[in-house]
Amino acid sequence: MELEIVNNFVWPQREALGSQEEYVRQLNAKWFLLILGLSAFLTLSACGKKKAPPPPPPAPPPPAPTASISVNPSSIQSGQSASLTWQTSNATDVSIDGIGAVQPNGSQSVSPTDSTTYHLVAKGAGGTQEATARLTVTAPPPPPPPPTPTVTDEDLFGQNIKDVYFDYDKSDIRADQQSSIQANVQFLSQHPNVNFTIEGHCDERGSTEYNLALGDQRANSVKNALTAAGISPSRIKTISYGKEKPFCNESNEACWQQNRRGHFVYQK
């Protein structure tokens, strides 16, 4: 309260201007004399009862507080956060608008939704110091366009790998299927982490058991063609389905050809 009185006392002095200046000086002098007299009276009346102590050394004026505040980064997007850091000295009461009382020195993470000016007030015996830091919040960028679905190895496998077709009762790679083998070798060389199964399939004619054996040979025939071209055999599994899992169920050559194949399956 004392501080405020002093301040209030000072303000009129500052505001005295022009022709009123003399009057104010006189007024101040009157006030000054009044206070001085009162003080002397009090002092003398006290001294009248005791031996007056040696006058205390004049107290040095209390040092003025210092304050600084900064925010890093000074600009964020909505939803992001920034680090607010402040230092004060000689302050007993430190507060930041919107946050409240804080330690004299500290830092805090803030994530306002709008641009904010952090106003620090440090009060100490030596006065009050203020500091501000402004954090600019920008609107978030427009939501990215729906992400193009991530293309996985499995998708690429399905798009690029070609099944290999066989003649009736045959397990050797037909001349017109060599291009499929080469395309598969190229893809598999470029995607060395892809493991896969080759299924041997047969058409419905003939015995279950012979077709399972034939399907086994077809699967191995495709595998051998790939390994001969440098694909590691450790990436390849083979299985025969014979005529147990046909792709097509009609009894005609077009359908049978669909079923006589080495079918590639991506291995997860």
Next chain:
Amino acid sequence: MDDAARSIIRRKTRNIHPTALALILFCFCSFAGSTSFGQDWVKTGTGLGVEKVRLAVPDFKASTSDAQNTALVKTFNDTLWNDLDVSGVVELVSKSFYPLQVPGQPPEINYLAWNAPPPNAAMLAFGNLGVASGKLTVQAWLYDVKNLQSPPVLAKQYSDTASDAAARMVAHKFADEIIFRLGGGIQGIAETQVYFSSDRSGHKEIWAMDYDGSNQHQLTHLSSIALAPRISPDGSRIAFSALTKTGWEIMMYSLDLNRLVNFPHFGGTNLSPAWSADGLRLALSSSRSGEPEIYVADASGGNLRRMTTDKGPDVSPTWNRKTNGQIAFVSGRTGLPQIYTMEADGTNQQRMTDQGYAVSPNWSPNGQFLVFAWVRKYGPGEPGASDLYLMDTASKQWVQLTHDGGRNDFPSWSPDGRHIVFQSNRSGTLQIWSMLADGTKVQQLTFTGHNEGPNWSWK
């Protein structure tokens, strides 16, 4: 087949027991080669003039008044009649010729009413059955009605807990007794089983049924694909091939324990296990070394030995059940699959079929014949169906057993050598059928789902 071929078979078969000859080879069939008779076939062969015993089998009578009698009497009579009818050993006298009064016991027989025309029966099987206090009792006789001095041939009494299954089993036992007496001393098959693969549960699992198609029940529950069961000679275990996480492996099911028992995984594709006649070894096809080849292992799966080394798939071995010393199998080493034979140690490999697409051999119990599926004329413009053929292994002469269209495959002999069970899609879906080894008495045994790969028990 030309006449020269037939005479070779006649000469050949003259060396074996005459009754066996009559039973197993009592007829050969021949295709009329001319296109104008493309759908006709003419039955010729040996033993056609031999008359079979005329047997009359009047319905058994109920001997008590229990409520269960009606159903059990019907089951018994139907089962007995069917067993005798499909046996091929006797000629059943049509019931329309029977006198009004039929016997339930020996004193009731009117011999003249049976041994003279119209029934003109040589033998009469009759009897009675009844339920008393939950127990089924069957009295059954076989009488030689033309031998008035000493007519009784058989007198049997059976008793069991009253049930439909018991009535069927007693009928099977009595039928086998009759067939044993009238069929030259060869055991009947009425108590035998057929194992097969069925998808009626949603997956192909191993199933079992009585030889006549009754009592069908599921054995395995693998929810995968289980194919081509083969029952061990002692009837205790079934070897089959199934798709596992690591591929096709041989699996073993114990009928004593009613569960799978351990069998080693060999790696690669493992198919078509086949028991040796002594039950000590299994032949099978395995691609563990690359190509599907024939291997022989101990019945435990140990001591696996490779028998073939050629290129092309080798699969579907079957042992010579008589000598236990040879194995027939299918090989694609020259292109389309053909039937081959070899010694059980892999030596002396010989090709048996000369053309077409020949698979699924099964060796007859007497060791003389192979039955297999053959598309004889495969090729463009030759849509040829897959039919069953019988081949004399010594002469390589063959006869065609099925002619009725559809794909017929996977034949398996009955233990008496008189019957063959097989799969056929002639009815529109793949089902199990049986027939006499001459191609007659064709019967459909399964009707639900798809059924394949039948295998007849050894006893």
